[in-house]
Amino acid sequence: MRRNKGPSRLDLDEAAGNGLVDRRLFLTGVAAGAAAGGVFSEPASADELSVEPWMKTPGAPFVGYGQPSRFEDKVARVWASAPNAPGTGAARTPLHLLNGAITPNGLHFERSHNGVPDIDPSLHRLLIHGLVKRPLVFTLDALSRYPMESRTAFIECGGNGGQLYQKDPAQLNLQALHGLLSCAEWTGVKLSILLEEAGVDPAAKWILAEGADAAGMSRSAPLAKAMDDALVALYQNGERLRPSNGYPMRLLLPGFEGNLQVKWLRRIKLTEAPTMTKDETSKYTMLMPDGKSLQFVFPIEAKSVITQPSPGLMMKEPGLYSISGLAWSGYGKVVKVEVSADGGKSWGLAELQQPALLMALTRFRMAWRWSGGPAVLQSRVTDETGYVQPTRAELIANRGGKAIYHFNGVTSWAVSESGEVKHVYA
Amino acid sequence: MRRNKGPSRLDLDEAAGNGLVDRRLFLTGVAAGAAAGGVFSEPASADELSVEPWMKTPGAPFVGYGQPSRFEDKVARVWASAPNAPGTGAARTPLHLLNGAITPNGLHFERSHNGVPDIDPSLHRLLIHGLVKRPLVFTLDALSRYPMESRTAFIECGGNGGQLYQKDPAQLNLQALHGLLSCAEWTGVKLSILLEEAGVDPAAKWILAEGADAAGMSRSAPLAKAMDDALVALYQNGERLRPSNGYPMRLLLPGFEGNLQVKWLRRIKLTEAPTMTKDETSKYTMLMPDGKSLQFVFPIEAKSVITQPSPGLMMKEPGLYSISGLAWSGYGKVVKVEVSADGGKSWGLAELQQPALLMALTRFRMAWRWSGGPAVLQSRVTDETGYVQPTRAELIANRGGKAIYHFNGVTSWAVSESGEVKHVYA
Numbered sequence: 001m002r003r004n005k006g007p008s009r010l011d012l013d014e015a016a017g018n019g020l021v022d023r024r025l026f027l028t029g030v031a032a033g034a035a036a037g038g039v040f041s042e043p044a045s046a047d048e049l050s051v052e053p054w055m056k057t058p059g060a061p062f063v064g065y066g067q068p069s070r071f072e073d074k075v076a077r078v079w080a081s082a083p084n085a086p087g088t089g090a091a092r093t094p095l096h097l098l099n100g101a102i103t104p105n106g107l108h109f110e111r112s113h114n115g116v117p118d119i120d121p122s123l124h125r126l127l128i129h130g131l132v133k134r135p136l137v138f139t140l141d142a143l144s145r146y147p148m149e150s151r152t153a154f155i156e157c158g159g160n161g162g163q164l165y166q167k168d169p170a171q172l173n174l175q176a177l178h179g180l181l182s183c184a185e186w187t188g189v190k191l192s193i194l195l196e197e198a199g200v201d202p203a204a205k206w207i208l209a210e211g212a213d214a215a216g217m218s219r220s221a222p223l224a225k226a227m228d229d230a231l232v233a234l235y236q237n238g239e240r241l242r243p244s245n246g247y248p249m250r251l252l253l254p255g256f257e258g259n260l261q262v263k264w265l266r267r268i269k270l271t272e273a274p275t276m277t278k279d280e281t282s283k284y285t286m287l288m289p290d291g292k293s294l295q296f297v298f299p300i301e302a303k304s305v306i307t308q309p310s311p312g313l314m315m316k317e318p319g320l321y322s323i324s325g326l327a328w329s330g331y332g333k334v335v336k337v338e339v340s341a342d343g344g345k346s347w348g349l350a351e352l353q354q355p356a357l358l359m360a361l362t363r364f365r366m367a368w369r370w371s372g373g374p375a376v377l378q379s380r381v382t383d384e385t386g387y388v389q390p391t392r393a394e395l396i397a398n399r400g401g402k403a404i405y406h407f408n409g410v411t412s413w414a415v416s417e418s419g420e421v422k423h424v425y426a
Numbered sequence: 427m428r429r430n431k432g433p434s435r436l437d438l439d440e441a442a443g444n445g446l447v448d449r450r451l452f453l454t455g456v457a458a459g460a461a462a463g464g465v466f467s468e469p470a471s472a473d474e475l476s477v478e479p480w481m482k483t484p485g486a487p488f489v490g491y492g493q494p495s496r497f498e499d500k501v502a503r504v505w506a507s508a509p510n511a512p513g514t515g516a517a518r519t520p521l522h523l524l525n526g527a528i529t530p531n532g533l534h535f536e537r538s539h540n541g542v543p544d545i546d547p548s549l550h551r552l553l554i555h556g557l558v559k560r561p562l563v564f565t566l567d568a569l570s571r572y573p574m575e576s577r578t579a580f581i582e583c584g585g586n587g588g589q590l591y592q593k594d595p596a597q598l599n600l601q602a603l604h605g606l607l608s609c610a611e612w613t614g615v616k617l618s619i620l621l622e623e624a625g626v627d628p629a630a631k632w633i634l635a636e637g638a639d640a641a642g643m644s645r646s647a648p649l650a651k652a653m654d655d656a657l658v659a660l661y662q663n664g665e666r667l668r669p670s671n672g673y674p675m676r677l678l679l680p681g682f683e684g685n686l687q688v689k690w691l692r693r694i695k696l697t698e699a700p701t702m703t704k705d706e707t708s709k710y711t712m713l714m715p716d717g718k719s720l721q722f723v724f725p726i727e728a729k730s731v732i733t734q735p736s737p738g739l740m741m742k743e744p745g746l747y748s749i750s751g752l753a754w755s756g757y758g759k760v761v762k763v764e765v766s767a768d769g770g771k772s773w774g775l776a777e778l779q780q781p782a783l784l785m786a787l788t789r790f791r792m793a794w795r796w797s798g799g800p801a802v803l804q805s806r807v808t809d810e811t812g813y814v815q816p817t818r819a820e821l822i823a824n825r826g827g828k829a830i831y832h833f834n835g836v837t838s839w840a841v842s843e844s845g846e847v848k849h850v851y852a
Contacts, residue, residue: 023573026619040568041554041623044561049553049692052545058640059541060669061512064502065532068491069673071547072666076490086487099661100576100613104531106491107665115485119478121497127475128467135470142466144734147449147748147791150526150779187526193452197467214484235525237663239533240498243486247495266475308570322573353576355781365573 015366016348018341018375023351023367025320040319068106077107078175087115088215090157091244092179096310099324101152101353101361103182105237109258110244111157111180113215113279117264121240121248124212126194126232130269133199140248143189143234150187151231151254152360154328156180156300158257158284161407164392165399169412169423174310177423178411181326183361184245186252187235191268192227200227204270208277209251212266219260219284220274221253221298229254232265254359255330256298257406259284289400300330302389303408304337304364304381315419318372323350327362329383336382337364343376343412343426344391350379375415376426392425441792442774444767444801449777449793451746466745494532503533504601513541514641516583517670518605522736525750527578527779527787529608531663535684536670537583537606539641539705543690547666547674550638552620552658556695559625566674569615569660576613577657577680578786580754582606582726584683584710587833590818591825595838595849600736603849604837607752609787610671612678613661617694618653626653630696634703635677638692645686645710646700647679647724655680658691680785681756682724683832685710715826726756728815729834730763730790730807741845744798749776753788755809762808763790769802769838769852770817776805801841802852818851 015022068075075097081089090111093103103109110116121140129135157180163170170177200223207226210218221230231252233241241247246263253260259279274280274296285293304327309315327334334356338347353363364379380389390398392409412426441448494501501523507515517536519529529535536542547566555561583606589596596603626649633652636644647656657678659667667673672689679686685705700706700722711719730753735741753760760782764773779789790805806815816824818835838852 026573040571041562041564041620042568044553044555044563049551049563052549052638054543054545055638055640055642058511059513059538059543061541062503062505062507062515062517062536062538062670064504064517065494066503066534066536066668066670067532068665069547069669070544075665077488077492078490079488081488085484087485089488091488091490098664099574100611100664102528102611102664104663104665106493106532108492110488110492112485112488115487117480117485118496119480121495123478125475127470129470136467137470137475138467141742142468145466145745145747147452147777147793148525148750149791150789185526185528194467212478212481214481216481237530238524238526238528239494239501239530242492243495244488244492316567319571321571324574351573355783357781363576365575367573 016340017346019369019371020339020341020348021367021369023365025367075107077109087112090180092175093182094175095179095181095307095326096174096313101183101363102237103184105184105239105242108182108184108242108245109157109180111258112213112244113217114213116243117213119212119248119264124248126249126265127267128194128198129267130271131201131204132270133201136198138194143232146189146193148187148189149231150185152183152185152357153252153254154181154183154359154361155258155261158259158405162404164407164409164411165396165401165403167401169425171423173312174305174307178305180258184236185238186231186233188231188233188252191230191232194232195226200270203272206271206274208269208271208275209262209265210267211262212264217262217279218275218277219262219280220277221256221260223270225253225256255300257284257300260298284405286405287402297406300328301406301408302329302331302381302383302387304379304389305411306377306379306413309415309421310413311421311423313421315370315415315421318370321368321370323366323368323377325364325379327364327379327381329381330359331387332384333358334362334381335384338380339366340378341368341375344378370415372417374417376424377413377415378410378426380410442766443772445795445797446765446767446774447793447795449791451793501533503535513538516606518601519608520601521605521607521733521752522600522739527609527789528663529610531610531665531668534608534610534668534671535583535606537684538639538670539643540639542669543639545638545674545690550674552675552691553693554620554624555693556697557627557630558696559627562624564620569658572615572619574613574615575657576611578609578611578783579678579680580607580609580785580787581684581687584685584831588830590833590835590837591822591827591829593827595851597849599738600731600733604731606684610662611664612657612659614657614659614678617656617658620658621652626696629698632697632700634695634697634701635688635691636693637688638690643688643705644701644703645688645706646703647682647686649696651679681726683710683726686724710831712831713828723832726754727832727834728755728757728807728809728813730805730815731837732803732805732839735841735847736839737847737849739847741796741841741847744796747794747796749792749794749803751790751805753790753805753807755807756785757813758810759784760788760807761810764806765792766804767794767801770804796841798843800843802850803839803841804836804852806836
């Protein structure tokens with residue numbers, strides 16, 4: 001392929017230091033055409049393409065349930081599990097290979113505590129009990145008669161990005177660092193409808209949610225959240241939930257850490273106080289510098305990360321690129337994402353994919369003319385509460401270096417002169 | 427299961443005839459609790475659920491790319507193909523088994539004219555030529571450097587619903603009648619950027635788009651549309667396009683009939699006039715009552731259909747139900763959907779899932795108290811241009827009974843006293 005250095009001699013609208021430019025550059029055709037042959041395209045030498053082999057033979061017939069191309073077999077979750085417990089661990093979404101805001105169901109991240117149960121939906125029941133007037137049991141058929149609602153929501157594991165608390169930057173790619181994050185359209189029945197049907201005792205202030213897996217994974221959450229926007233989700237991107245995401249039903253508490261979105265939901269118990277389950281005492285608490293732990297830190301703080309480029313993806317040559325990434329907040333909508341190419345010295349405003357939905361992943365994009373010199377790429381998000389994503393240093397100053405959960409500091413990717421992208425602290 | 431007739435003796439807010447009611451009925455808890463034990467739930471006899479077998483053994487370990495539960499194997503596309511041509515035909519989406527607005531990639535409908543080509547993305551090229559200043563060739567790598575955008579858009583085959591032009595109502599289910607319809611989040615590069623880079627000759631008024639399948643499927647479209655909102659789509663619900671949906675790239679012309687969304691896109695040629703390809707002369711024209719055909723009828727007219735209940739899904743017992751369906755328009759946003767339970771005599775306003783996006787499927791929902799008597803369920807949509815979906819009789823009066831394409835009249839489901847749901851004309 002002919003190398004084309006791109007429009008480096010043109011008058012570019014600088015949006016911030018080290019080459020961040022206005023994306024209209026791509027749109028004018030001026031920058032594009034000027035150097036003859038376009039920015040990244042090749043001039044067509046003949047007026048026709050050759051007829052490729054796949055045009056000379058009939059293609060594959062229909063199938064009931066489709067799969068990705070065989071050329072995409074590296075677009076897969078990677079996982080780590082505990083010794084002798086192949087179902088205890090987490091499988092991470094390959095965010096560096098995806099685009100848009102939706103995560104396809106086959107690649108939604110998974111955190112499981114004792115494997116994925118093989119649940120017969122006709123036998124599964126949801127029990128609502130505890131501080132209610134009438135304990136109730138719901139079959140899947142019964143739930144299907146209630147009005148449903150759909151919402152697009154991210155789920156992020158509370159432990160996502162935990163390696164960034166470490167003293168030195170882990171030499172891992174985006175999937176390994178931040179891949180416990182996904183986003184889907186969830187459809188189900190509002191939990192408040194079911195709780196009101198059971199009749200909430202005024203003494204109830206918390207709920208216990210328990211899963212039907214072999215770990216009996218269970219967590220406590222405030223009743224106020226359950227009555228506000230909690231969903232008993234039955235569908236994920238249009239089809240029934242995937243087994244690894246809670247089939248046939250899971251709790252969705254939009255914006256809360258992933259562990260609260262209890263999969264394989266079998267019961268909701270209304271209680272006066274948190275139940276103090278093993279999952280909220282032995283794990284998912286936030287160790288502070290003084291050695292004490294914060295418990296019940298539920299919402300995911302605003303966070304963003306650049307997905308392209310990111311470690312493992314090489315920059316081929318100097319010229320125009322599109323920087324892309326994801327931003328989200330458990331406290332509300334994403335209203336602003338800024339991108340820096342000089343390690344935070346200057347910031348340019350990224351474009352946000354619309355609509356930017358409440359507690360959903362929001363895709364951002366920014367044009368960048370890479371000079372071929374060293375650069376440090378960063379993004380930082382502002383949510384609708386006005387909260388600005390902190391630098392890593394600011395976060396560590398507050399939480400110390402022994403924390404594991406809720407890392408939401410800025411992530412930095414260094415681009416070297418060879419085009420290699422590396423995780424750094426900056 | 428104990429049968430519960432629901433709150434039939436309660437004072438219900440009638441929204442329209444034959445039992446259409448306000449969905450707040452589900453929300454108050456009054457209707458629910460009154461009859462003891464709730465509307466569809468069972469009172470819990472003990473305070474705990476039994477421990478099911480899948481809780482007593484570790485679950486399945488992690489996998490790279492997930493699949494649906496084995497209990498969902500009937501949620502699949504069904505297809506018909508031409509004799510001795512297993513790749514020529516169409517596979518339909520099981521809309522009656524889905525919910526929300528997104529179609530999962532494995533179930534997106536497929537219309538193929540000579541099978542699904544097995545394209546090596548590193549060898550695939552997109553040529554832009556014809557009335558341009560500089561013919562250009564793009565690799566997939568080159569396209570990845572351009573700014574992308576994501577949009578949720580429906581695709582509907584122009585032939586979807588064609589059976590409803592027939593004299594008698596086909597006794598088929600929703601999938602067979604209207605299953606050539608799906609919706610996804612598409613991400614790619616705006617075609618206008620690439621065309622401007624090639625430099626559009628002022629004489630150009632049309633484009634030819636050609637696919638790299640063995641049928642060389644090709645269609646003509648107005649250049650104005652190509653410059654407006656056309657996308658060279660590379661991603662579908664976050665991941666690379668599925669082979670059956672055009673991997674590695676397809677044309678997306680939002681709101682236009684499906685055949686224009688050329689899959690396996692290999693070239694765009696700018697022309698003065700339509701190319702008159704085999705696919706736009708032998709097919710995809712609209713036969714009118716006078717024997718002449720309308721050619722180049724591109725946008726999909728506003729249409730809606732009730733997905734639950736629909737033929738094949740049984741109503742079990744009188745009581746409250748949630749009616750749900752899909753509405754869409756190739757001319758703009760869906761602004762209103764009305765539902766009738768008495769064959770169009772009276773109409774109640776359905777709730778629209780928000781956000782209702784431009785040229786995307788919009789889910790609507792309406793509460794219904796089925797008395798146990800006969801009913802005819804219908805929906806009709808109004809789009810932002812003010813256009814109202816016509817009755818079937820109005821459509822036939824205009825187009826005659828020999829048309830095949832662009833059926834968008836009202837679809838009617840009759841519910842019998844036994845709870846059976848049947849396709850009827852009403």
